[in-house]
Amino acid sequence: AMMVLVLAACGGGNDEASEGSASEGEGSGETKTIRAGIGLNDSHPQYLALLEWKKIVEEKTDGAIKVETYHSSQLGDDRAMTEALQLGSQEVTIPSTAPIANFVPEYSVFDFPFLFPNEQVADKVLDGEVGQKFLDKLEDQNLVGLAYWENGFRDVTNSERAIESASDFEGLKLRTMENDLHLDAFKALGANPTPMAFGELFTAMQQGTVDGQENPIPTIYLQGFYEVQDYVSTTHHIYSPFVFLMSKEFFDGLTEEQQTIVTEAAVEAGKMNRELNREAVAEYADELKAEGMNYNEVSPEARAEMVKIVQPVLDEYAEKIGKETVQEVYDAVAEAEAE
Ligand code: KDG
Incomplete structure (x- = not known):
């Protein structure tokens, strides 16, 4: 009974999830909580896509992972949040590539003015081999890059x-x-x-x-x-690309199945981010x-x-x-x- 009480207290009363994973005998049935923060506000496509990521992750992990979302720099700016990921005191942030260059200088290349002629070319490069190579460079910095999202042409x-x-x-x-x-x-x-x-x-x-x-x-x-x-x-x-970043310490603590779920969900929600963003540009220009x-x-x-x-x-x-x-x-x- 003691155990149940402790779990209920830690997992925010998510008993179903605790039971579910406990019966699978994985991860000792504890709920893992992700704090995901961004700088933009809650009406931006980036935040709407983050909510989509949360939904996919919570559903697919049967509640074993819980996601708390924060917008409007509630957890700090891009740089501070990225540092928090390195320290393991925050789990997810989605900064522009520009501040990432303070951690991995090569990232500045994505911010070379007039590098990408259009969004389609950006998608191909970032989602291709070169993009992956850059994501791999983050590991030395205690960061895992799960996918590229879109901030857009500035x-x-x-x-x-x-x-x-x-x-x-x-x-x-x-x-x-x-x-x-x-x-x-x-x-x-x-x-x-x-x-x-x-x-x-x-x-x-x-x-x-x-x-x-x-x-x-x-x-x-x-x-x-x-x-x-x-x-x-x-x-x-x-x-300006966004990079969906996770704390390496946290990522390494996930089961292999959970690692796949959070990664695939980042790609999936990223598609939504790109679509919403592109649809919005013409409309918001008129506004x-x-x-x-x-x-x-x-x-x-x-x-x-x-x-x-x-x-x-x-x-x-x-x-x-x-x-x-x-x-x-x-x-x-x-x-x-x-x-
Ligand atoms: O959520 C992303 C923002 O924190 C930031 O990257 C937005 O482009 C941006 C800027 O100018 O700081």
Whole structure:
């Protein structure tokens, strides 16, 4: 009777699950709890897909794994949550690749401006051999990468002017993610960039600490950035992947069957994330206009000009990361494009 009481207390009263796994004689019948946190809010496709992942995992493990979800940086920003995974004090987070480069520098290659021409090519590269190779690099950092999800093509918003050509970046105080390549690329474009945690961004724009920021359209709309920003320009300068990360310590403690379940569920829910995101872009662009934002499409010529300006920065990072690694990614992009 004592045992039952203890289990009920630990498992949040999930008696059915405790009995179920106990009778299978696996994992001593204890319920494992996953705390999964993200920076975006609960209306974003990333969070809706995280709820889908939770549903699949809890169903398929018959409640032996329980998932608690947290949004809006409730557990910290991308970097802090990734560190918590390394320490084993949090189990799941889904950061952009940019902050991951602070742990595995090679990840910066996915944030090379204008690397991916469209989402389909990104899917092929990330879900293919090269993408897997990068996920494997996380193990040394006590992290397991289960799948790539999508943040999406990043566009610039600000309170000063429309970005129609590269020279419009001049002097703009732009918030960037915590990533040196982002910082250096925007410096090259003439902006005045400041790295900042996502959770502090809205207030920083509201108070004028920064003039602007860059994020995909779904984030700009769903986080209400139109309330504090006047211009949105479709620079599409970086395709930002998300990586579904799990604490290695926690992953290693799962049964093989559970490892398969959490991994397959991450791929499955990731499809939902990508679909919802892509459907949302056109609709939310219209919503931003309806909210009174000045919306401009950036021309291919202006983008080509930006490519030229950031190229020396990319060359420098290719040296740092390893030219072969970078070439491998470019080759995979070319191959996916040719298919
Ligand atoms: O949930 C993801 C966010 O924490 C973050 O990655 C969003 O793109 C982002 C940013 O600009 O910080």
